[in-house]
Amino acid sequence: MYFKLSARNVKRSFKDYFTYFLTLTFAVCIFYSFNSLSASEVMTTLNASQAEMIKAFTMLLSGVSVFVSVVLGFLIMYANNFLIRRRKKELGLYMTLGMSKYKISRIIVVETFFVGIISLAVGLLLGILVSQGLVALTVSMFKANIEQFTFVFSSEAMLKTILYFGIIFLMVMIFNSVVISRYKLIDLLTAAKKNQSLKIRKTSTSIVLFVFSIILLAVAYAVIMKYGLFESNIVWTCVGLGALGTFLFFMSLSGFALNMIQKNKNVYYKDVNMFVLRQINSKVNTTFISMTIICLMLFFTIGVFSTGFSFKASMEKNIEKMTPYDASLYTKADEDGKVQHIHDIMQHLKVDLDEYGEHHSFTVYKADKSVKDLLAPYEDDAVKFADSNLPVIKRSDFERIEAMQGIEPIDFNDEEVVLLSNFEVFQDAFDRFTEDHKTLEVNGKEYDIAHQKVHSFAYKTEFNSEGVLTAVLPDEAVEGMEPFLSVVNINYDDNQKEHDETLYKVLDESDVLWGTTKTIILDSSVGSSTMIVFVGLYLGIVFLISSAAVLALQQLSEASDNIARYTVLKKIGVTRKGINKAIFGQVFIYFMMPLALAIVHSIFGIQVVNKAIMVAGSTSVLVPSLITALIIVIVYGGYFFATYTGYKSIVK
Structure with missing residues (x-):
């Protein structure tokens, strides 16, 4: 019975599970693809020097994969927590009907198992396809002479992926059981009526913090632009100042921005702007820490995607002159x-x-x-x-x-x-x-x-x-x-x-x-630059997906908590078109806030990296930047569209 109930719940709640499923699938695909690079037969045809670089390359990726699995583990736990919150009322009804917490935990565990198996299977299939192109790119970047390319499948990478994600899913199941065991019936049934605690900062405090954050960021930009990347102590000082400035920026943004917009009556009282701004203000006021982390991850992703291949090209540009x-x-x-x-x-x-x-x-x-x-x-x-x-x-x-x-x-x-x-x-x-x-x-x-x-x-x-x-x-x-x-x-x-x-x-x-x-010089230069680029791409893709997924889940959780507020909007005469417009504006602004500051960080960061790249020979970052913009639009924009669609479905 519980097996059928779990399967029916997954099928019925597909829209709720979609973002969770999408994130899991992407995570499995990326994890398998990067860990399957050493399995290709073409790697065995490389010369001795190239083979040593490939060996070091795969060992480095294995180490990075441990870090990536930790990041993805936290992401999956976060996404799972959203699903549990989304279904509090449903779980409360189960308890009202006499179902024990143990049996409820069994249902959730089986549901998690279903979603995990499906996403693992789909992710592996996509990963096998993606890995073919990734291996071809690797061979091309190592400048190896390969006459025939063969299909790549790595049983070792597949088993590694199943093991890592199996451990993550097991932790999720344990987490769900512990969380459900602590719930009380009254908390589950009244979850929708509880508001999140909100700490209001004085407007004057917010303005002071906002100005201070701008000063810190300006100092970090100016110092790193002057001294570049060759003074490690200065670099880490600038990183610290930039991170602190970013944190204070988002910490003060809600109180500062709302106060500024309130002064413009034409904007504040137009349509349902007042409602949208209050929604964003309350959310940013409680998520500024995650906003800071997301902004920094997006900054890393944009920087790596925009300069990685240029860095590789510049390292290899002078090889002929050197040899x-x-x-x-x-x-x-x-x-x-x-x-x-x-x-x-x-x-x-x-x-x-x-x-x-x-x-x-x-x-x-x-x-x-x-x-x-x-x-x-x-x-x-x-x-x-x-x-x-x-x-x-x-x-x-x-x-x-x-x-x-x-x-x-x-x-x-x-x-x-x-x-x-x-x-x-x-x-x-x-x-x-x-x-x-x-x-x-x-x-x-x-x-x-x-x-x-x-x-x-x-x-x-x-x-x-x-x-x-x-x-x-x-x-x-x-x-x-x-x-x-x-x-x-x-x-x-x-x-x-x-x-x-x-x-x-x-x-x-x-x-x-x-x-x-x-x-030796050719293989060493090509191998070193390729390793740097691939590790950057690996982390950049993971950070991009993690950032977009967290923002999506935060907004979908907001939708679940605020169904009653949108019901009130309908009662006071706001049309369906007006509500959809309000949802679009809220989700768009929420997604754009960390991305906009990350782009500002990247403008200065890319210039600094360009100066460092000139040591090996200058090169253009225009094409990589355009490709980065395309990737951001596809992945980040895809999550935005899925969030907007899901948000509308929840409040409908």
Whole structure:
């Protein structure tokens, strides 16, 4: 009997369960999709370096999934609590008819089980479909060469999803039983007549808090815009100020906004605006904490969606400039300041460079002045120069490595110095330096700066340049300078994979040899940026759904509690169209309040991230921002429409 009653209740209350069911389905779909990435057969075709990145990637996602499951667990508990509140009167009738709390708990448990099984099944089916595109996107972002794409199904991800959500549903069932056991019959039957306690703050207090919140937000914006993301202490201080400002903003908003609107009689007394504003005021006055959390989650989501792919593109933008050779190996000066020639080391390691292809070895020297001494006057908030000696290479070596890159040689004479750098972010400082200085003194001799510019050039393949700035001088000018690197650049004839594997082993076994290959840099850069983007997308989607679901449930709960108030509106002559308009306005304003402030936060946040992105190469965030807006409209707007429709159905 209880089984049939539970099934009938779920069917009859489908409109009440729809938002709950929708949220559960989305949660299961997202959870399965991101945890199934490692199951694709195409992942096994990646090279060793890519496979290591995929392994680290999936481990990171597994750790993030634990956090996500906690967030979704709280969301599901919150949604379930709404359903229990919505059905207090129904549960009271069951008790009036003589049904014990234990039997009522059994009905609720079975209903929860039904909804859980259905949403789990539908969510897994959607997740399997979504995961196909997600795996394809992952392979594309890792820049892997895949000839054939196969269907992906991960039994491990499915079992993990069932386990995590099974635990969540079990907790929900226990929670429901505990809650029902504490209810009294009189509380259930009179639940609709009880008003939520409302703490009214003085208008003057609200105004003071509102002004203070604006000041805190303005300070946070100004400081983070000035110092950027490179000063961690300042960043976390700004985050704290921003969070506190957001909290005070919503805490004071109801009293402040209502007072301001009341002064405009034409707006306040038009149609049923007074009723709508009072409804919103009372709700915000009791939910400002959740409003703050939702606003911050939306800010994170907008920021990640708008800058994530741009950040990835900017990290990978300069890979070609960073990797002009298939491999570069080098040795450094020892404690006595002596540098062993790279060829001697390679011979000792029994590595024949002629077998690899074209190669050229050379020495890098130290000038008598530091880069910081030269460029310190041109530092700004985005650029800080390291205090290292200016590296110098001979003209003859420079011409050889130019030829290996296959580029047009830079024309200069023996009375000139060529300045090189592969750091695009410093270009403005370089331009100002060369405008002010037509010559450069090195080791007591004055040289004209060739072409009055710093040329974009990398003299070896590497993750990070040994120096921000490098000078090319005539061969005789380096006599007496202290050497600090012996370098060999290699361009493979063929067998790239085989040569890479051999050099990996050589580098791993040697304690005096350093270097890297183009493959390592490419895989590392692509892998790192992909991990950052996917974790951001994972959390961003979860936060977006959680934010929209909480707002929807709060408004639907408000509708359940305020049926009598809308009945009064009907009795005093408000038409159905007028009531629907009031509902639309109330739900729209409620959804827009946290989103609007989150957009304001994002305007400043995206600018700050753009400045940081310029370190790896500037890129546009216009297209990602438009895609973000589309996602917000679909997901957030979808929840808004479902809430508006459900609200109308409840008060009808």
